[in-house]
Amino acid sequence: MYCYSKFTLAPSATIGGGTVGGGVYELLTRRISSPLACIKKICVRDLQKTRDFTVDPTCTLTDSLDDVLNDETLNCIVEVMGGTGIAKDVVLRALSSGKHVVTANKALIAEHLGEIQKAIGEAEGSPSFAYEAAVCGAIPIINTLQSCYSGDNITSVMGICNGTTNFMLCKMEDGADYGEVLKEAQDLGFAEADPTADVEGHDVRAKISILAKLAYGVTVPITSIPTTGISSITSVDFEYAKSMNCTIKLIGTAARTSEHGEHDGPLTVYVAPKMVPTSHVMGGVGGAGNAVAVTSANMGLAAYTGPGAGRYPTANSIVADVMRIANGNQGPAFPKTASLKLSTDYESSFYIRISISDGLGIIKSVGACAESSGVSISQILQNAINDREAVDFCVTTEIALLSQVKMFVEELKKLSFVKKEVMFMPIMEE
Amino acid sequence: MYCYSKFTLAPSATIGGGTVGGGVYELLTRRISSPLACIKKICVRDLQKTRDFTVDPTCTLTDSLDDVLNDETLNCIVEVMGGTGIAKDVVLRALSSGKHVVTANKALIAEHLGEIQKAIGEAEGSPSFAYEAAVCGAIPIINTLQSCYSGDNITSVMGICNGTTNFMLCKMEDGADYGEVLKEAQDLGFAEADPTADVEGHDVRAKISILAKLAYGVTVPITSIPTTGISSITSVDFEYAKSMNCTIKLIGTAARTSEHGEHDGPLTVYVAPKMVPTSHVMGGVGGAGNAVAVTSANMGLAAYTGPGAGRYPTANSIVADVMRIANGNQGPAFPKTASLKLSTDYESSFYIRISISDGLGIIKSVGACAESSGVSISQILQNAINDREAVDFCVTTEIALLSQVKMFVEELKKLSFVKKEVMFMPIMEE
Missing domain, CATH: 3.30.360.10 (Dihydrodipicolinate Reductase; domain 2)
Incomplete structure (x- = not known):
C-alpha cells in the first residue's frame, strides 16, 4: 500500500494515509483545531481498504495522485508513502508546483538530496521542505x-x-x-x-x-x-x-x-x-x-x-513541521553549504577481537603486527580460557586510522595461530 | 557592571558586553560572517574597563542606554546585563519601539512575564522576543x-x-x-x-x-x-x-x-x-x-x-536566536495560552527520612500515622545501626499527594521517639 497526502495551509489542508498518515490526520483534526492547517484530501492506493482512523466528511479519500498534485487549492503535501520511486516523483512534482512538502522519507532524501535541493531552489514561491520525522522519529x-x-x-x-x-x-x-x-x-x-x-x-x-x-x-x-x-x-x-x-x-x-x-x-x-x-x-x-x-x-x-519510531512519535514530528510551515517559521531545509574534504579513513581508538589457538609468543607476534601497522596498543584483555584451541582475546588501541587498523588486522590474519575472521569496532570516547 | 547590546538585522547589527556579551560578539563577528547580523554598538556601564575581547572599529562602545535605545538604525537588542530593574526598562522600551529583543534573563522573564507579553502584543511591527539562553544554557x-x-x-x-x-x-x-x-x-x-x-x-x-x-x-x-x-x-x-x-x-x-x-x-x-x-x-x-x-x-x-551555563554555551543560544530572527524564522515567544487549574498539591511517591531513638513498636506507630494520613507505605529501609539513640531510617510511599505526606510528617513529629526534623522528597518514576 502506498499513500500520500496533501493539505492546504490557511484556510484548510489535507493529509492522510496508513499508520503514520493516520496518526497525522488524527493529531491535526482531533488535537489541533487550528484554522491554519486542515486536511482536505487523502490519497491512498486502495480506496476499499479499512482504515484504522475515522475520516471526517470534510475530507476526501482519493486514489488519484493527479487529483491531489493538480489541485491548486492545496498547498502542502505530506508524503508518507515511503520508497524512492513514486514518492520521488510526488515530492519533486509538488515542489515544482510550489507546494510545501513534509516527508518522513529518509531513504528518499539520502539518495536524492541533490535533486531535491535543485527542486527546492527552482520552485516558485519558495515552498518549504520539512523532514523532522525522517531521522530519529520524535527527536527534534x-x-x-x-x-x-x-x-x-x-x-x-x-x-x-x-x-x-x-x-x-x-x-x-x-x-x-x-x-x-x-x-x-x-x-x-x-x-x-x-x-x-x-x-x-x-x-x-x-x-x-x-x-x-x-x-x-x-x-x-x-x-x-x-x-x-x-x-x-x-x-x-x-x-x-x-x-x-x-x-x-x-x-x-x-x-x-x-x-x-x-x-x-x-x-x-x-x-x-x-x-x-x-x-x-x-x-x-x-x-x-x-x-x-x-x-x-x-x-x-x-x-x-527519545523514541525513534512508531505512529505518534513520527506523526508528532510531521505535525510540528506542518504547524511551523503554517505559522511561517520553517527555515531553509539545508541551511549550510560547505565544501569539506571527505575521507573514509576515520580515526578512533579500536577494539579488536582475535580468535586463536593458545600458545607461546602470541603477544609478541601481535605486538609486532601492531608496530608494523603503526598502531599503538592500549590494552590486552583475555577472559578465562575454557578451550585452549579456541581462545578469544581482545586488543584495544590508542587513536588510530581505520586504514592502520585494517592493515593490523591483515597482518594478524597471516599469523598461524589466528583462527577466524578478526573482528574490530571503534571505541567511543567518554 | 551592567551591559547590554543592540544590533541591526540586515544590513548590520550591534551586540556586546561582559562574559556572555563578549562571547556573543566574538561568535557573531568571528564565526558567522553573515550579512544578516552584525554588531554596531555595545553599551557598557564602564567604558574604561578592559574587555577580554577585541572590538572592531566598525563597532562603537557606549555607556548611554539612550544612545542605543533611541538609535533607529538598530533593530535588535541583546540584553545580557542581568537583573530585573534597569534590564526590565530596557527590554520593555526596546519592544515598545519595535526592536527585537534577545535575552538570557530568566529572572526578568519569570517575574515580569505578563508585562513582557503585553509589550510584545502592543509593539509596532511585531518584534520578536527570544530567550533560548534563559533556561539551560545551550540546550535548545x-x-x-x-x-x-x-x-x-x-x-x-x-x-x-x-x-x-x-x-x-x-x-x-x-x-x-x-x-x-x-x-x-x-x-x-x-x-x-x-x-x-x-x-x-x-x-x-x-x-x-x-x-x-x-x-x-x-x-x-x-x-x-x-x-x-x-x-x-x-x-x-x-x-x-x-x-x-x-x-x-x-x-x-x-x-x-x-x-x-x-x-x-x-x-x-x-x-x-x-x-x-x-x-x-x-x-x-x-x-x-x-x-x-x-x-x-x-x-x-x-x-x-547539555551544558547549562558558561560563556560560549550561553552565547551560542543567543546567537542562534539572533540568526533565527535575522532569517525570519523566529516563532512567537509564548505560543500557547491556556487556562488550566493550578494546584500546589503535587502527587508523587515520596522518600521520608526519620531520625529516631530506637525502641519497640516504632513500625506500628509509623504505620498508624501513615494510615491516618491516607498514605500507603511502599518500603521501609534501615541502614546498619551504630548508635541506637540516633537512628535514621526511611520510608517510601506509594503515589500520594503532598498534603497527605505533610500530614503524615506532622503526625510523625508528634511521636515521642522521633528526634529531629523529618525530611522528605519526591521519588522520580523510572
Missing part, C-alpha cells in the same frame, strides 16, 4: 541542527538512529543470541522479514548522511559511507564490553578528523557498532530508543534522546 | 517546546536546570559534606558568595515557571511555586538513595495530576530535590550539566541534555 534533531548551531562549529554528530538494532543489542547484552533476538524482533514487528536494511546498517547510513549534511553542509553520497552492521557481534564481545565498562551500540558517526590541529581535517562519515562507555549518555539508551549526541566548540556535548 | 529547550510539541499533550516537564547544585549533589554523592562542597563551588566560581538563589532553588523556580508557560500555556506566579532547595540533604540520604538504585537531583517539575483519568487534573509546578533512578536519563547528568525530560502523549519520554 533536524530542527535543532537547522537552527541551534548557526554560530557553532560541530566536531562530531553521533546517532543511535535505528530502534530495531538497538533493541537487539540490548537483548544480546542481557545474554540472548543474535539469531534468537532477530527472530524475536521479527515476531514483535520491529524487524522486517528481510532485516538487511536494519542489521547491516543501511537505515542508519541514510540517516547519518542527512545529519552530516545539516551539521557540515556537505552532501555525502551514501555509497561512499563505510557501513558495518551488527551481524558479526557475539556474546564474547559483550563480555569484553562489560569488562571495559562499556556496552555495544550501532552508531552513525559524522566527525572531523584532526589533521594539523583539533578537528580541522577531512570529514569522515561512517556506520559501525561501537564500544560505548555505560557512563556515556549514548550507553544508557535502552530498547528501541534513539539518541543523537552532538559535540561542538561552543556547547561541548549535547544529547537528544 | 525553548525552541523545542515552542515548536516541536504543537500537536502533542505534555504530561510533565522536569529539569535539572541549575549547574551549581548539580555539581554539589554529584560531589555529595561521592562522599563530600554539604558545607565542604559549597565552599568548593564558591572557590571554583560556580556558586555566588550568597548562594541562596542556587541552593534554595530560586533559580530553578524561575526556569521551571518559564518551561511551564511553554509546555502548558499557563502563567504560574513564581511566589506560588513550592520550592525546596538542597540544604537539608545529608550523606544519609545518599546512602539510602544508593540502596534504592537512585541518586539525588534538584528538579524543577511541571506536571498534570491525575484527577478523573491520567494527567487530566490541575497543573502542579514545584522545585524539590528528588530521588532519581540511576537508570533514568536524568540520573546520569554529571557535574554542572543540565537536562530537561519531557513526557508527552505522542512522544513518551524525550530528554535533552
